[in-house]
Amino acid sequence: MGGLNLVAVHAKFNEIDPCSVVAMAHTELPHRSPLRALVSAMRPRQWIKNGLIVVAPAAAGVMTHADIIRHTVAAFLAFCCVASAMYLFNDLRDVAADREHPTKQFRAIASGQLPFGVAKAAAVLLLLVGFAIPFALWHPEQLFLVLGLYVVITVNYVVWVKNVVIIELASVASGFILRAYAGAAASHIYVSTWFLVVISFGALFLVVGKRSSELETHGAGATRKVLSQYSPGFLHSALTLSATVVVTGYCLWAFDTSSTGLSSIHHDLVPIRLSVIPVVLAVLFIIRSSESTDAEAPEDLLLHNRIVQVLFLLWALALALGTYA
Numbered sequence: 001m002g003g004l005n006l007v008a009v010h011a012k013f014n015e016i017d018p019c020s021v022v023a024m025a026h027t028e029l030p031h032r033s034p035l036r037a038l039v040s041a042m043r044p045r046q047w048i049k050n051g052l053i054v055v056a057p058a059a060a061g062v063m064t065h066a067d068i069i070r071h072t073v074a075a076f077l078a079f080c081c082v083a084s085a086m087y088l089f090n091d092l093r094d095v096a097a098d099r100e101h102p103t104k105q106f107r108a109i110a111s112g113q114l115p116f117g118v119a120k121a122a123a124v125l126l127l128l129v130g131f132a133i134p135f136a137l138w139h140p141e142q143l144f145l146v147l148g149l150y151v152v153i154t155v156n157y158v159v160w161v162k163n164v165v166i167i168e169l170a171s172v173a174s175g176f177i178l179r180a181y182a183g184a185a186a187s188h189i190y191v192s193t194w195f196l197v198v199i200s201f202g203a204l205f206l207v208v209g210k211r212s213s214e215l216e217t218h219g220a221g222a223t224r225k226v227l228s229q230y231s232p233g234f235l236h237s238a239l240t241l242s243a244t245v246v247v248t249g250y251c252l253w254a255f256d257t258s259s260t261g262l263s264s265i266h267h268d269l270v271p272i273r274l275s276v277i278p279v280v281l282a283v284l285f286i287i288r289s290s291e292s293t294d295a296e297a298p299e300d301l302l303l304h305n306r307i308v309q310v311l312f313l314l315w316a317l318a319l320a321l322g323t324y325a
Helices: 002-013 018-028 034-041 044-059 066-093 095-099 116-136 141-159 167-187 193-218 225-229 232-255 269-274 276-290 298-304 306-324
Strands: none
Touching: 034 066, 034 116, 044 066, 044 167, 044 193, 044 298, 044 306, 066 095, 066 116, 066 141, 066 167, 116 141, 141 167, 167 193, 193 225, 193 232, 193 276, 193 298, 232 269, 232 276, 269 276, 269 306, 276 298, 276 306, 298 306
């Protein structure tokens, strides 16, 4: 009944036909048990971002080693737990604002389907488990540091940085960068300059693309306050800038035959260099999508768009053939 009352209030203030209230309650706010509500609040859909953890060991050509696989899986699970704890922390802090939001009001905590006490206990438990998982590694110090930095940056983002123009872009992008670096930290893999350039600006590209799609779809300030401080022109320029560095950096990384590049003497050069093609096409596709009337966030494209999924698979296949064949 709590969910129906929320929808009814929303309908009253937005002059929605009362006959549609029940349908809205069933389609947008289905009844969920506390366990299902907790799983929803943990955002398992966002765990796809943790796939970045595989990039460093995969590019280094060591993903066939049992220890590397174990360390990479440990880092992935640790980040899933810690990231979910941060999502719970965010929803607990923003519950009042979420209840006034047209879509966020249906989140598990804001809708009342997940009790505060359960959410707080789950956040603490997930955080403890996330920091306990690295003990499966021989030398977990670097992964501990990466996880700690992620928590500090995320907490600061939730508390105040998310409303600071430009800085919030860098803060969100750092989450992607730390995920990618975690894969290297877990197995103590050397990270080249090209890797850092591509990952850093690739992360910024994804975040700006997400903001651009939000602004195009919902308008300034509709989903987050900071959007009112961005213009379509600025976001387009930022997207173009970051895309240019990503493509240039990846091309240099792919064609570099030294020990810091993908095309070292241990790799098959042709597939590695051909991997540039799906990267460039994916970047163009994301730019096009972020500026269209039916704009989608980059992670939504990867989850739902078949063309982007095929491009990703082609890139992964080229990288695998060039590195492991």
